[in-house]
Amino acid sequence: MLAVVCTMADAQRLVDPVATLASDPRVQVVASIAPGQVFDTGLQEWLHQAGVVIIPWPQATTTRFDLAVVASASRALESVHAPVALFAHGVGFNKLTPPVGTGGSGQGALPRAVYGLSRESLLRDGRLLAARIALAHTEEAKRLAASCPEAVRAARVVGDGAADRLLSWLGRRDRCRAELGLAEGDRWVVAASTWGPSSLIGARRAVLERLVAEAAAAGWRAGLLVHPNVWAAHGTWQVRQWLRPLMLRGLEVVPVQADWTGVLAAADAVVGDHGSSTVYATLTGRPLAVATAGHGDVVRGSPMECLLSALPEVTEDGSVLARLRRLRSLQEQAAVAAVAARVTSHPGEFASRTRAVLYDLLGLAEPDAPAVTRPVGSLGWALRRWSA
Numbered sequence: 001m002l003a004v005v006c007t008m009a010d011a012q013r014l015v016d017p018v019a020t021l022a023s024d025p026r027v028q029v030v031a032s033i034a035p036g037q038v039f040d041t042g043l044q045e046w047l048h049q050a051g052v053v054i055i056p057w058p059q060a061t062t063t064r065f066d067l068a069v070v071a072s073a074s075r076a077l078e079s080v081h082a083p084v085a086l087f088a089h090g091v092g093f094n095k096l097t098p099p100v101g102t103g104g105s106g107q108g109a110l111p112r113a114v115y116g117l118s119r120e121s122l123l124r125d126g127r128l129l130a131a132r133i134a135l136a137h138t139e140e141a142k143r144l145a146a147s148c149p150e151a152v153r154a155a156r157v158v159g160d161g162a163a164d165r166l167l168s169w170l171g172r173r174d175r176c177r178a179e180l181g182l183a184e185g186d187r188w189v190v191a192a193s194t195w196g197p198s199s200l201i202g203a204r205r206a207v208l209e210r211l212v213a214e215a216a217a218a219g220w221r222a223g224l225l226v227h228p229n230v231w232a233a234h235g236t237w238q239v240r241q242w243l244r245p246l247m248l249r250g251l252e253v254v255p256v257q258a259d260w261t262g263v264l265a266a267a268d269a270v271v272g273d274h275g276s277s278t279v280y281a282t283l284t285g286r287p288l289a290v291a292t293a294g295h296g297d298v299v300r301g302s303p304m305e306c307l308l309s310a311l312p313e314v315t316e317d318g319s320v321l322a323r324l325r326r327l328r329s330l331q332e333q334a335a336v337a338a339v340a341a342r343v344t345s346h347p348g349e350f351a352s353r354t355r356a357v358l359y360d361l362l363g364l365a366e367p368d369a370p371a372v373t374r375p376v377g378s379l380g381w382a383l384r385r386w387s388a
Contacts, residue, residue, distance in 0.1 A: 001018075001021070001027055001028070001029050001030070001065060001066065001067045001068070001069065001362075002030055002031070002032060002060060002063075002065040002067070002068040002069075002080065002082060003018055003029060003030070003031040003032075003052075003068075003069050003070075004031075004032060004034055004060070004068055004069070004070040004076060004077070004080060005031055005032070005033055005034070005040075005043060005047070005070075005071075006033070006034045006037045006039075006040065006070075006071075006072055006074055006076070007037055007039040007040055007043065007072070007228065007229065007232065008039065008040075008042060008043050008046060008228035008229070008231070008232055008256060009039070009071075009089065009090075009227070009228045009229060010070070010071040010072050010089065011031075011043060011046060011047065011071075012228065013071040013087060013088070013089060013090075013161075013162070014069055014070070014071050014087065015161075015374065016161025016162065016164075016165070016350065016351075016354075016374050017069055017085070017087055017134070017161065017354050017358065018069060019351075019374040020351050020354050020355040020358060020371055021355060021358055021359065021362075024364075024367060026364060027362070027364075028053075029052070029053075030052070030053045030054070030055050030060075031047055031052045031053065031054050031055070032054065032055050032056070032057050032059070032060035033047075033054070033057065034057060034074060034076035035057050035076075036076075038232075038233065039228070039229045039232040039233055040232065041231075041232040041233070041235065042231065042232055042236075042256070043232070046256075046257070049257075057076075060080070061079040061080065061081070062081075063081065064081040064082065065080070065081065065082035066082065066083075066361075066362050066363075067082055067083055067085065067358060067361050067362050068080050068082040068083070068084045068085070069084070069085045069086075069087065069358075070084060070085075070086055070087070070130075071086075071087045071088070071089050072089045072116075073086060073116070073121040073122055073129060073130070074121075075124075077129045077130070078124055078129065083131035083132075083361045084129060084130045084131055084132075085130065085131065085132045085134060085357065085358060085361060086122075086129070086130035086132065086133045086134065087134045088116060088134065088135070088136060088160075089115075089116055090116075090275075090276035091136065091160065091162070091163070091276040091279045091280055091303070091343060092136070092137075092140075092276070092279055092302055092303040092304060092342065092343065093114050093115065093116050093117050093140060093143065093299065093302065094274070094276070094279065094298055094299055094302040094303060094304035094305070095114075095115040095116075095274075095297055095298065095299065095304075096112040096113065096114065096115060096297050096298070096299055097112050097113045097114075097115050097118060097120075097121075098112075099112060113147065114143065114147055114299050114302075117140075117143055117144050117147045117148060118147060118148065119147065119148040119150070122148050122150075122151050123148065123150060123151075126150075128150055128151055128154055130151075130154055131154060131361060132154050132155075132156055132357055132361060133151055133154045133155045133156070134156055134158045134354065134357065135155055135156065135157045135158065136157070136158070136159055136160040136163070136343065136344045136345070137157065137160075137342055137343070137344060137345045138157050138345045139342060139345075140157070141155050141157055156353075156357050157345055157346070157353075158346070158349075158350055158353040158354045158357060159344045159345065159346035159347065159348075159349045159350035159353055159354075160343055160344040160350055161350040161351070161354070161373075161374065162261055162280060163280065163283060163343050163344045163347065163350075164344075164347065164348055164349075164350045164351070164373045165259070165261040165262075165373065165374065166261040166264060166265055166280055166283055166284070167283065167347060167348065168373055169261055169262045169264075169265035169266075170265045170283070170284065173265055173266065176262050176265050176266045177266045179262075180262075180263075180266050182221070182266060186220075186221060187218075187219070187220040187221070187268045187269075188220070188221050188222075188223065188266055188267050188268050189211065189215055189220050189221070189222050189223070189267065189268060189269045189270070189271070189321070189324070190222075190223045190224070190225060190263060190264065190267040190269070190270050190271070191208055191211055191222065191223070191224045191225070191270075191271045191272075192224075192225040192264075192270060192271070192272040192273070192275060192277035192278055192281065193208075193224065193225065193226055193227060193230070193272075193273055193275065194227045194273055194274060194275025194276070194277070194294070195227040195229035195230045195233070195275075196229075196294070196297075197293075198273075198274070198292065198293040198294035198296075198297060199227070199230075199273050199274075199275065199292070199293075199294065200271070200272070200273040200291050200292060201224075201226065201230070201242075202293075203292070203293035203294075204273070204291040204292065204293065204314070206316060207271070207291040207314050207316075207320060208224070208246065208251075209246065210319075210320050211271060211320045211321070212246050212249050212250060212251045213249065214319060214320055214321045215250065215321065216249060216250045218321060220268075220321070221250070221252065222250060222251050222252065223251070223252045223253070223254055223263060223267075224243070224246075224251055224252070224253050224254060225254050225260050225263060225264075225277055226239065226253065226254070226256070227275060228256050231256045236256075239253075240253070260277065261280070264277065264280060264281050264284055265284060267281070267284065267286055268286060268287075269286055269287040269288070269289075269321075269324040269325075270284070270286060270287070270288050270289075271288075271289050271290070271291055271314060271320060271324070272288065272289075272290055272291075272292075273290060273291060273292035273294060274290075274292045274294035274295070274297065274298050274304055274308065278290060278304070278307065279303050279304055279307060279339060279343060280343065282307065282336050282337075282339045282340035282343070283340050283343060287324040287325065287328070288311060288324075288336065289311055289312055289313075289314050289320070289323050289324055290307070290308055290311045290312075290313055290314065291313065291314040292308070295308060303339045303342045303343070306335065306338065306339055307335070307336070307339045309335075310331075310332055310335030310336060310339070311332070311335075311336070312326075312332075348373065350373065351371040351372055351373050351374070352370065352371040354371075355371040
């Protein structure tokens with residue numbers, strides 16, 4: 001089986017589906033990095049540290065495989081000789097494709113499609129690139145039918161592996177918090193940022209600065225989840241330099257290698273933007289607020305758009321912690337619960353449903369042992385305080 005990886009985010013998303021069959025002695029998994037990607041810095045090192053066999057892209061495109069898995073549709077898939085299982089890059093298909101038009105400004109641009117569901121990304125010369133398209137929710141199948149009817153026959157609703165890991169951590173939250181060094185009375189607030197100029201750290205850094213200052217004054221610990229694309233585009237050294245003043249004031253930056261689902265599960269409150277982490281945070285039931293400039297990049301009617309409409313926006317002034325601590329209205333609670341229900345149609349079933357799809361493509365009988373959610377790892381090393 002070939003795992004086609006384009007970015008660190010892709011690689012992390014593929015760990016869950018690959019884990020459903022990696023222990024089968026009949027299956028050999030290899031990975032290859034598709035060329036020409038902007039966010040592939042550090043990817044080869046990450047794969048090496050995981051102990052995965054990496055083959056050169058020319059070898060990957062001249063070898064016939066029994067199965068290929070990928071977490072983002074790209075032109076690289078045209079060169080793969082295998083039935084392809086395509087998995088979602090994030091949660092909920094919330095983002096629009098980048099604007100294409102005069103000067104890249106968006107003025108006079110072509111209509112923007114839903115990233116991950118567009119005909120342009122799923123078809124080449126009328127041919128469907130993927131033999132199977134894994135979806136997390138039945139609602140996504142309806143959206144796929146509207147955007148690319150030709151792809152409906154390949155769609156399978158399997159649930160969400162990241163959501164299942166988050167739910168697994170929530171079931172052992174005390175252990176999770178203990179591994180992060182959180183005592184019973186400690187309060188842990190997490191800021192979650194996607195990538196790009198409209199992200200929390202790209203456009204709303206003042207909010208992060210206020211959060212760090214308020215957390216220190218209130219005796220809370222503050223952590224920051226940063227999208228893998230930020231680390232890849234700018235480099236670990238540069239990101240740390242940008243965040244160093246806040247780290248000196250107590251901000252704990254979560255390394256890109258960490259299991260971010262455990263970080264969210266341990267949180268007492270979350271401040272997010274228009275990234276997937278914010279939608280996943282709805283599963284925790286903890287106070288949630290948003291600070292983003294990315295409204296224009298969000299698909300109307302998507303889970304993220306509904307969440308941005310329902311949650312209080314953190315303004316340029318005023319207390320961030322006070323916004324999180326305030327009593328939530330019944331309407332807001334209902335809206336957040338409704339978004340959480342749209343994350344996965346099959347909570348806890350990703351492993352079993354995905355394994356069935358992959359073994360069907362391989363033409364192999366599934367193992368007798370039941371499929372289980374990928375075990376959550378230790379978090380003790382993941383949130384060490386980085387030296388500023």
